[in-house]
Amino acid sequence: EAGVTQSPTHLIKTRGQQATLRCSPISGHTSVYWYQQALGLGLQFLLWYDEGEERNRGNFPPRFSGRQFPNYSSELNVNALELEDSALYLCASSLGLYGEQFFGPGTRLTVL
């Protein structure tokens, strides 16, 4: 069974640009979560999508947004990029709210 996949692996942008990160959950999983992990720090919860709806979001500004598609894949968009947005962005999926969250390999975003 394929795990959570994310693309791209690496992404380099400049300040003020927009970044789009993509995630495909494990087959059958309906919930997708996004986390940010800045260098040397823990994971910070960003967003949770389930059945196409945003269910909860972390303490991040509105320029962090996303969506979930009918096939349960998800997209994270970061607008007006700032230097401090440089981080590893991790996507996880679960079989509903009560299931364990399984993580993808992440997208390394670098903002210059």
Next chain:
Amino acid sequence: GQSLEQPSEVTAVEGAIVQINCTYQTSGFYGLSWYQQHDGGAPTFLSYNALDGLEETGRFSSFLSRSDSYGYLLLQELQMKDSASYFCAVRHLGSSNTGKLIFGQGTTLQVKP
């Protein structure tokens, strides 16, 4: 607010046993999960406790005491490949934190020969 405390670093020798503690303060607590992460790779799920007591999975065990807001991960027969960061994470239900995994800052385990 919510907070999780775990030691920043632990060092042990191959073959030994190590315990990584985690204390938490949060509302809507549902369960405590543990993840392993090697050098910026994907966090890998290790163990989960919703009820008090010990859960054993091979060389790894995890314990939870809800009354003490405390848990730990126990790693036995340490191997060099166990050198990694270990995160405790609280799962939430019935609060504004529903759906979130709130992570601790991670414990870097170094296993020496």
